[in-house]
Amino acid sequence: MSISEPDLKNKGAIISAKLGTKQAIIDILEKAMDKGIFDAVLIPMRVPAGDSFAYVLIKDKSLLKEAFPLPPVMSVQGGHAVSSVTRLGKGKTKIAVVMRPCEIRATIELSKLGQTNLENITLISIDCPGVLPISDFLSDPKKSIKLFDDAVQKWDDKIMRPVCQICDKSSMITGDIHIGTLGAKKDSFFIISSSQKGNDVLDKLDIALKDSIDSWEAKVKIISEEKLKKRKKNLKELKSKIGGIDNLLDAFSQCINCHNCMRVCPICYCRLCYFDSDKVKHPSEDYLQRAESKGSIRFLPDTTLFQMGRMMHMSLSCVSCGACEDACPMSIPVAQIFSMVADDTQGLFDYVSGRSLDEPLPLVTYKEEELHEVEDAND
Amino acid sequence: MKKEEEFMPKILAFLCNWCSYAGADLAGTSRLKYPPSILPIRVMCSSRVDPLFIIKAYLAGADGVLVAGCHPGDCHYDKGNYYTRRRFAMLKKIFEELGLESDRLLLSWVSASEGTKYAKVATEFTEKIKKSGDNSVKKEIFL
Amino acid sequence: MTKALKINKNSEQGVLELLKFLLESGKVKGVFTLKKISKDGAVAYSLITKSDELKDAVPLFPLMPVNAGKLLSRFTLRGETTEPVAAVVKPCELRAFMELVKREQGSLENIFVVSSTCGGVYPLKMAVDGSIDKNLSKYWDAVKKAEIPTNLRSACKGCGEFKPYAADMTVDLISKNDIDKQCLIFLNTEKGMEFAKGMKAEFLEKELDKGKLDKFRSKREAEKKKLFDEIETKMNGMDGLIEIFGKCIGCHGCMRVCPICYCKLCEFESPDCEYKPSNYEMELKRRGGLRVPPDTIYYQLGRLTHIGISCVGCGSCEDVCPVDIPLSIIFKKVGESVQKMFDYIPGKSIEEKIPLITFEKEEFAEVED
Ligand code: SF4
Ligand code: SF4
Ligand code: SF4
Ligand code: SF4
Ligand code: SF4
Ligand code: FES
Numbered sequence: 001m002s003i004s005e006p007d008l009k010n011k012g013a014i015i016s017a018k019l020g021t022k023q024a025i026i027d028i029l030e031k032a033m034d035k036g037i038f039d040a041v042l043i044p045m046r047v048p049a050g051d052s053f054a055y056v057l058i059k060d061k062s063l064l065k066e067a068f069p070l071p072p073v074m075s076v077q078g079g080h081a082v083s084s085v086t087r088l089g090k091g092k093t094k095i096a097v098v099m100r101p102c103e104i105r106a107t108i109e110l111s112k113l114g115q116t117n118l119e120n121i122t123l124i125s126i127d128c129p130g131v132l133p134i135s136d137f138l139s140d141p142k143k144s145i146k147l148f149d150d151a152v153q154k155w156d157d158k159i160m161r162p163v164c165q166i167c168d169k170s171s172m173i174t175g176d177i178h179i180g181t182l183g184a185k186k187d188s189f190f191i192i193s194s195s196q197k198g199n200d201v202l203d204k205l206d207i208a209l210k211d212s213i214d215s216w217e218a219k220v221k222i223i224s225e226e227k228l229k230k231r232k233k234n235l236k237e238l239k240s241k242i243g244g245i246d247n248l249l250d251a252f253s254q255c256i257n258c259h260n261c262m263r264v265c266p267i268c269y270c271r272l273c274y275f276d277s278d279k280v281k282h283p284s285e286d287y288l289q290r291a292e293s294k295g296s297i298r299f300l301p302d303t304t305l306f307q308m309g310r311m312m313h314m315s316l317s318c319v320s321c322g323a324c325e326d327a328c329p330m331s332i333p334v335a336q337i338f339s340m341v342a343d344d345t346q347g348l349f350d351y352v353s354g355r356s357l358d359e360p361l362p363l364v365t366y367k368e369e370e371l372h373e374v375e376d377a378n379d
Numbered sequence: 380m381k382k383e384e385e386f387m388p389k390i391l392a393f394l395c396n397w398c399s400y401a402g403a404d405l406a407g408t409s410r411l412k413y414p415p416s417i418l419p420i421r422v423m424c425s426s427r428v429d430p431l432f433i434i435k436a437y438l439a440g441a442d443g444v445l446v447a448g449c450h451p452g453d454c455h456y457d458k459g460n461y462y463t464r465r466r467f468a469m470l471k472k473i474f475e476e477l478g479l480e481s482d483r484l485l486l487s488w489v490s491a492s493e494g495t496k497y498a499k500v501a502t503e504f505t506e507k508i509k510k511s512g513d514n515s516v517k518k519e520i521f522l
Numbered sequence: 523m524t525k526a527l528k529i530n531k532n533s534e535q536g537v538l539e540l541l542k543f544l545l546e547s548g549k550v551k552g553v554f555t556l557k558k559i560s561k562d563g564a565v566a567y568s569l570i571t572k573s574d575e576l577k578d579a580v581p582l583f584p585l586m587p588v589n590a591g592k593l594l595s596r597f598t599l600r601g602e603t604t605e606p607v608a609a610v611v612k613p614c615e616l617r618a619f620m621e622l623v624k625r626e627q628g629s630l631e632n633i634f635v636v637s638s639t640c641g642g643v644y645p646l647k648m649a650v651d652g653s654i655d656k657n658l659s660k661y662w663d664a665v666k667k668a669e670i671p672t673n674l675r676s677a678c679k680g681c682g683e684f685k686p687y688a689a690d691m692t693v694d695l696i697s698k699n700d701i702d703k704q705c706l707i708f709l710n711t712e713k714g715m716e717f718a719k720g721m722k723a724e725f726l727e728k729e730l731d732k733g734k735l736d737k738f739r740s741k742r743e744a745e746k747k748k749l750f751d752e753i754e755t756k757m758n759g760m761d762g763l764i765e766i767f768g769k770c771i772g773c774h775g776c777m778r779v780c781p782i783c784y785c786k787l788c789e790f791e792s793p794d795c796e797y798k799p800s801n802y803e804m805e806l807k808r809r810g811g812l813r814v815p816p817d818t819i820y821y822q823l824g825r826l827t828h829i830g831i832s833c834v835g836c837g838s839c840e841d842v843c844p845v846d847i848p849l850s851i852i853f854k855k856v857g858e859s860v861q862k863m864f865d866y867i868p869g870k871s872i873e874e875k876i877p878l879i880t881f882e883k884e885e886f887a888e889v890e891d
Pocket of ligand 6: 425
């Protein structure tokens with residue numbers, strides 16, 4: 001593999017968390033703010049009505065006690081949140097961002113796409129148990145929070161979204177610091193650094209990376225292998241169901257063109273989507289002609305073209321975060337379909353979206369000798 | 380003993396170039412007394428004031444927003460202020476419907492020669508806003 | 523006295539008969555209507571040019587996958603259709619189209635409008651779980667008896683504008699007790715009569731019974747009052763707005779499906795709503811914290827001021843909201859309150875100007891200092 005493993009392999013720090021992981025994370029962040037390591041923290045908080053969570057950029061430390069790392073829903077993909085703060089450049093504020101691994105991976109993709117500036121950002125990820133489908137959560141937020149907590153205790157993903165159930169990267173470290181809860185002893189967790197920035201932060205916090213993380217690694221290995229197996233199986237089944245143009249058309253037959261999926265996708269950053277632009281607005285004669293050639297067309301036509309176009313545009317960077325599926329009012333398994341395609345397209349280039357900042361986006365680079373299988377054999 | 384500091388509201392005022400801005404100017408050069416609460420923004424015509432400007436100012440925490448232009452019939456562009464009045468009436472209605480403090484918004488006609496009126500409007504609006512107090516929206520984080 | 527067309531078939535079959543006639547006689551080149559488009563029964567608007575394709579059409583299906591006004595606008599955006607097309611749409615969809623035409627986003631030219639007194643539609647959620655078909659007989663029963671079917675979208679439950687204003691033909695549905703045997707279509711315009719000519723059906727001299735509609739209207743108004751009262755207790759200032767919209771995920775689906783929001787690039791997705799780090803720094807200094815992405819409330823307030831005056835209460839916004847915010851009631855309530863100021867019913871008549879692009883010299887003295 002072309003990617004070098006972090007040099008701090010097998011080392012981390014065990015943090016004791018008598019008051020729970022959440023509180024311990026908040027304490028560390030507070031200390032880091034006190035020491036001036038960070039000026040602000042971007043982290044989820046419960047909204048005032050208590051029926052959802054939102055990312056809040058916190059500067060006033062007293063707000064930190066209401067922070068809610070690892071909320072039970074992904075109301076906004078964190079990659080979006082980071083991008084909205086740094087899209088127009090870096091600021092003076094040093095910001096710590098606490099997110100799920102797929103959100104960090106989206107952030108890294110966005111950085112490669114020039115939509116996020118990571119210079120003053122420290123990315124902190126946490127082992128992710130998955131999230132609930134937003135509609136399930138909303139049907140009873142209070143109860144859902146409890147159900148979610150129980151599921152996290154048992155690391156049981158049955159009630160999580162389908163894409164979370166097949167996520168083999170739920171502990172993938174791609175940011176600066178990772179918080180590992182898997183394989184840790186009761187009332188403790190691991191802090192792992194994975195970059196120079198991470199090292200510096202932990203150093204200033206007097207957190208020495210001297211403990212073994214073998215038990216975390218072992219546990220992560222088991223879980224991700226299990227999930228990878230399930231991923232391959234489920235996506236293969238999906239492919240047999242929706243493969244072929246007729247089945248694909250059927251899969252999107254309920255699609256109402258609201259483009260929610262595109263709008264909430266962290267990778268779809270275009271200000272004006274091609275499929276909302278003038279390019280797709282045609283004279284009435286064109287529509288009539290198309291109808292005449294078939295006797296009838298769906299109106300608007302090109303629903304599936306939008307989906308395929310979106311795949312072309314972004315599947316190489318899709319992080320399988322599930323935001324699109326959550327936002328689809330027609331309950332189309334958009335994220336599962338996109339994950340299926342993404343695994344194939346990224347596989348073609350041995351690329352994993354968001355794995356590393358140093359890996360170039362496949363379509364902005366090339367090798368002289370590659371992909372001969374797509375060329376005409378006579379050449 | 381230190382006197383407790385009095386609340387001085389921040390009021391954003393959109394003043395049309397041809398009448399109200401000149402009126403404010405006159406109030407200044409005539410050394411009329413009015414409170415330092417007003418932050419003027421010059422616009423070419425009161426109709427340039429997109430209701431979104433007013434909303435934005437309110438959400439940013441302005442304690443009051445004043446829109447001032449030429450008297451009806453006197454708009455430099457003939458009818459700009461008639462449109463302004465409709466939009467303003469609509470916005471105020473929306474504020475009322477949502478239970479937002481529509482009293483923090485004011486529309487007034489001030490001509491270039493009405494320095495005294497400008498000073499009066501500024502003073503009275505400031506007094507009124509003082510009574511309403513701080514716009515609590517300025518501290519809100521969940522906007 | 524208006525003329526009416528009587529077809530001895532159930533209402534939907536009757537409408538299909540009419541559409542078939544229009545296509546086959548060459549009076550129209552195409553028919554725009556709801557149609558089943560997949561094996562599992564998904565319903566979508568379609569443009570049909572061959573009459574045998576009408577077999578899967580379901581013109582009166584109680585669902586609004588997309589507001590048809592928006593679709594007709596897309597169809598005629600690049601210029602009027604040169605060939606006549608018949609469109610079967612619901613009253614609020616027609617009103618939305620009229621508002622769009624007023625905004626130069628489409629053309630009525632050569633669009634032949636068939637509408638009906640409307641019993642309302644079911645939420646998209648029921649299209650997803652396939653439960654509309656199971657409810658159909660109950661639905662038509664309720665329409666017959668001029669009742670409000672349960673499970674209807676709340677926008678429809680409280681809709682007082684169920685009678686189309688500017689349709690060429692109106693299908694009589696509400697409070698007509700023999701809709702499963704007989705289809706009655708009123709011919710409201712010259713064009714309506716012209717297009718019906720030659721059809722094998724009975725022509726009657728008949729007027730739509732206003733009395734029975736008024737009774738139904740009062741039921742709907744009562745329902746609306748209930749919905750409005752309920753939301754009113756929640757719309758109490760900024761805290762209330764944050765309670766309601768706090769869970770908004772910023773997908774802007776409500777804007778994208780709203781027929782009135784036609785802008786190429788919405789203000790709230792434009793560079794105006796992208797901020798520099800220094801802007802954030804200022805906000806942080808002032809507030810100590812800020813939700814990001816920001817502008818949740820700004821977006822809603824902004825959209826209310828942009829389209830409230832023309833909101834037709836079609837309910838599309840609420841239907842697509844992934845987090846079930848009662849948008850249609852909020853927009854309808856606020857919308858109606860500003861529409862009332864100008865005595866304006868959006869989409870009622872093509873001649874009436876949108877209130878914000880016109881004025882009277884003497885008005886609204888009460889908002890002046
Ligand atoms: S396509 Fe869907 S799953 Fe993939 S990155 Fe976008 S929102 Fe996430
Ligand atoms: S969110 Fe769902 S309905 Fe909307 S465009 Fe995407 S797939 Fe279609
Ligand atoms: S705001 Fe909602 S109810 Fe009003 S016209 Fe738009 S989509 Fe329809
Ligand atoms: S909210 Fe305003 S700017 Fe956005 S699409 Fe609607 S009318 Fe246009
Ligand atoms: S559809 Fe709902 S979640 Fe999406 S922007 Fe509108 S109110 Fe927010
Ligand atoms: S120029 Fe003064 S209001 Fe138009």
